[in-house]
Amino acid sequence: MDKTTMLTPSDLAxxxxxxxxxxxxxxxxxxxxxxxxxxxxxxxxxxxxxxxxLTPESQEQYVQKWNDYKAEGHRVTxxxxxxxxxxxxxxxxxxxxxxxxxxxxxxxxxxxFGNLRKFAxxxxxxxxxxxxxxxxxxALVEEQRCxxxxxxxxxxxxxxxxxxxxxxxxxxxxxxxxRTPVEEHLTEAALYASSxxxxxxxxxxxxxxxxxxxxxxxxxxxxxxQEYKVTYHVSLSEQLPSTDTVAANEDxxxxxxxxxxxxxxxxxxxxxxxxxxxxxxxxxxxKNIDNVVPDSLKADTVLWxxxxxxxxxxxxxxxxxxxxxxESGNYSHADLEEMIRFVRHTLHxxxxxxxxxxxxxxxxxxxxxxxxxxxxxxxVRNVGEPGGGPFLAYNxxxxxxxxxxxxxxxxxxxxxxxxxxxxxxxxxPVDLVCAVKDKDGKPFSLPDYVDPxxxxxxxxxxxxxxxxxxxxxxxxxxxxxxxSTIMVEVPLSTxxxxxxxxxxxxxxxxx
Numbered sequence: 001m002d003k004t005t006m007l008t009p010s011d012l013a014x015x016x017x018x019x020x021x022x023x024x025x026x027x028x029x030x031x032x033x034x035x036x037x038x039x040x041x042x043x044x045x046x047x048x049x050x051x052x053x054l055t056p057e058s059q060e061q062y063v064q065k066w067n068d069y070k071a072e073g074h075r076v077t078x079x080x081x082x083x084x085x086x087x088x089x090x091x092x093x094x095x096x097x098x099x100x101x102x103x104x105x106x107x108x109x110x111x112x113f114g115n116l117r118k119f120a121x122x123x124x125x126x127x128x129x130x131x132x133x134x135x136x137x138x139a140l141v142e143e144q145r146c147x148x149x150x151x152x153x154x155x156x157x158x159x160x161x162x163x164x165x166x167x168x169x170x171x172x173x174x175x176x177x178x179r180t181p182v183e184e185h186l187t188e189a190a191l192y193a194s195s196x197x198x199x200x201x202x203x204x205x206x207x208x209x210x211x212x213x214x215x216x217x218x219x220x221x222x223x224x225x226q227e228y229k230v231t232y233h234v235s236l237s238e239q240l241p242s243t244d245t246v247a248a249n250e251d252x253x254x255x256x257x258x259x260x261x262x263x264x265x266x267x268x269x270x271x272x273x274x275x276x277x278x279x280x281x282x283x284x285x286x287k288n289i290d291n292v293v294p295d296s297l298k299a300d301t302v303l304w305x306x307x308x309x310x311x312x313x314x315x316x317x318x319x320x321x322x323x324x325x326x327e328s329g330n331y332s333h334a335d336l337e338e339m340i341r342f343v344r345h346t347l348h349x350x351x352x353x354x355x356x357x358x359x360x361x362x363x364x365x366x367x368x369x370x371x372x373x374x375x376x377x378x379x380v381r382n383v384g385e386p387g388g389g390p391f392l393a394y395n396x397x398x399x400x401x402x403x404x405x406x407x408x409x410x411x412x413x414x415x416x417x418x419x420x421x422x423x424x425x426x427x428x429p430v431d432l433v434c435a436v437k438d439k440d441g442k443p444f445s446l447p448d449y450v451d452p453x454x455x456x457x458x459x460x461x462x463x464x465x466x467x468x469x470x471x472x473x474x475x476x477x478x479x480x481x482x483x484s485t486i487m488v489e490v491p492l493s494t495x496x497x498x499x500x501x502x503x504x505x506x507x508x509x510x511x
Contacts, residue, residue, distance in 0.1 A: 011262055018264065019242035025254075025262075028245050032468050033252040036455055038411035042400045044424040045390035050348055050402060051379050051426060051487040054307065062310025063303070069283075069313045070195040077200040077281040078189045081269055081475070082167040082182070082213070082289040083239065085206075089169075089501050090162055093150050102144050111502050113146050118505055120173040121159065125149070128158040165209050165289075168216060171498065172294040172509060182213065183220055184292035190228035191298065192305040193285050199230045203289075204275050207238050237278065243271035245470040247462070255467045263462060270455070270472035273479040277446040279436075283309065286432040286476070290498040296511040300493040304378065308433045308488055312376040315346060315486055319370050320439040326367050333359055339366050347484045348392065349401040373444045373483045377404065377476070378431030378490035382424065389424040390487050396453070402485040404428045404477055408456050426487075429495040432476060434483075446479075454478025 007015075007022060015022060047053045054062070070076065087094070092108045104110045116122055116137050129137045129152045133145070140149050154162030161169055170178040179187075182203065189199040205213050213236055221232050244264040247255040255263045276284065285305060293301065322339050325331050336359055343349050349369060357365065379390055393403040410417050437443050454473040461467060473479045496508040503509065 010260075014262055017241075018244060019240070020244070020264075025246050028470050029248060029252060029254065031455065031470055032248040032457060035457065037453055038414070038417070039391075039403070039405060039409045039454070040394040041405075041410065041417045041420045042392040042394060044420045045348075045379075045392055045402055045487060046425050047489055050392065051390060051489050052311070053489045059303070059307050062308075062314065063306045065310035065314055066306045069309075073196055074282040075200065075280070076193050076195045076283045076285070077202055077279055078185065078193045078285045078287070079202050079276060079279070080167075080185050080204070080287060080289055081272055082165060082203040083206040083209070084166055084289060086164055086166045086169055087162055089166065089498065090154055091500070093154060093501065094162065097147060097150050097154070100147075102147050104146055108500075108502060109146075111505065113141050113149065115505055116141065116149070118510060119170075119501075120178040120504070121153075121161070121170040122173075123178070124159055124170060125153055128152040132158060164212070165206065166498070167203065167205075167289045168209070168212055171290075171292065171504060174294070179294075180216065181289050181292050182216060183224070184294075185287075185289070186221070186224045186232065186234075187228070187295065188287075188292070188298070188301065188305070189232070190224065190230045191302045192309070194228075194230045197230055198233065199228075200233045200235075200281065202235045202237065202275075202279060204272055205236050205238060210236060210238065237275045239266055239271050240274050243267045243274055243472065245472065247460075248468040248470075250466060250468060252468075255462070255465075258463065263467070265460070265469050267470070267472035269475045270450075270477070270479045272475050273446050273450060276434075276436075276475070277443075280443070282435065282437055283312065284434045284436060285309070286430065286434065288430045288497065291429060291431075291496055293496050293508050294511050297493070297496075297508060300491055304490045304494050305433070308376045308378055308431070308490070311486060311488055312374060312433045312435055315376070315484075316374055316435045318342065318346070319374065319484070323367065323370050323439045326363050326370075331363070336362050336366065339370070343369050347401075347486065349399055349484070351397075351399040370484070371438060373446060373449060373480075374435040374486070375476075375480055375483050376433045376486045376488060377428050378494065379426040379487045380429050380431075380490060380492050380495045381426055383492060389421065389427050391420065391424070395481070396451070402487060403481060406456075406474070406477060409454065409477070426489065428476065428487075429497070430476060431490060431494065449480065449482040451478045451481035454481055 045051055096109055104113050126137045129140055132152055133148055137149050152158035167182045168180055171181055172179045189201045217234050225232055245267045247263040247265055249255050257263055389405055391403055391405050392400050394400055410421050450473050454477060456471050458469045458471060460469045498504055
């Protein structure tokens with residue numbers, strides 16, 4: 001350890017308070033110096049070889065399979081990362097406020113101020129404008145006081161939307177109410193993720209907003225229990241301080257604040273693998289907080305979530321059958337060949353040299369490949385939206401398996417890899433159903449299946465000083481690299497994210 005990375009007694013006390021070891025910090029600083037390797041691609045995943053395209057008949061069969069599974073009393077949880085701030089939704093409105101202009105000039109600004117009444121939060125915004133300025137939102141726009149309207153929406157004296165998480169904003173208007181994404185996820189849980197009248201929903205939240213989530217849930221849960229005839233078990237968790245990562249200067253040495261302390265930053269959504277690991281459940285649905293639609297458009301979402309879950313439990317059933325057979329020792333070479341075909345064609349994993357292995361060696365390899373968490377990922381055809389792409393990629397052990405990769409994980413100087421990326425036909429909109437227990441009902445230790453080499457480094461700043469930030473392997477990327485993965489094509493109608501406030505004007509959010 002050189003002098004530039006020496007940790008002081010004060011640093012060690014800081015680490016202890018966060019639950020981070022000195023060794024972890026040194027490993028993270030080493031990542032800044034070495035960087036992360038780009039992943040080696042085998043091919044872009046495509047229909048029908050790598051991504052399942054299901055017929056209406058098979059869809060029905062999988063829905064039935066899922067309903068049968070739930071009837072057996074298995075525990076199901078809906079897991080929703082909900083700590084993300086809504087500030088990026090209002091980037092253009094913040095810029096409008098900073099400009100000092102009162103009259104909208106850009107198309108984005110004109111669209112927002114010209115359609116105020118179409119937003120689900122209009123009534124709340126109108127009330128805030130009356131309280132603050134003595135007149136309604138549309139009247140203020142007519143008097144060219146758009147700055148005041150934006151301030152009433154974003155500022156803390158108004159609705160405070162500029163500093164709230166997306167989950168607490170009013171997204172959808174109904175006849176006599178407006179719903180937040182949190183409420184839409186409660187509804188979804190009742191429609192496809194409830195089991196025997198019980199619905200488990202888990203939101204990951206930031207500590208600063210936890211109380212606001214609790215207040216909303218306390219108010220609305222009884223209403224949804226009555227409406228959908230289910231009992232909700234809603235839990236919240238926060239990203240663990242021990243998953244924060246140390247920041248570095250551009251030369252790889254620790255970045256220190258003006259007070260001389262080490263600077264730690266949240267490790268990205270990959271840190272949530274710890275939150276996921278803490279759940280006591282059999283099956284988990286994972287979906288982003290902002291990918292919700294009004295009730296009138298939920299049919300496709302409900303259908304396809306059940307289809308994905310049916311695929312999951314079908315694959316798990318077969319996997320457990322093979323594992324029990326391997327454990328018994330009462331298998332033939334033909335049985336092993338059948339398992340290899342299952343691993344290759346259903347789990348889309350292959351390993352060079354399998355044909356040269358003896359049966360005993362084959363059985364050990366098969367057991368290691370089959371005995372791991374399973375995820376089924378919904379894949380949407382590319383339409384220009386950002387998202388991780390599905391690829392067959394090489395793993396450190398030489399095997400090839402299905403992975404969800406971001407563009408940052410692919411070498412920009414490797415033309416062959418870039419061509420594969422451009423040929424990708426699908427992306428993952430964070431639509432996963434996961435099985436997290438083994439054949440004996442014991443929970444897998446999910447952090448054991450993370451590929452630590454799949455993190456990445458980003459350029460940030462603090463108080464005007466540049467720094468390097470370390471992102472942990474993403475929750476549905478590197479954090480699940482060593483899971484068994486199946487991909488299923490789902491319709492675009494199941495993907496309706498809200499990245500900007502004007503996205504709420506799209507037909508999918510106005511029905």
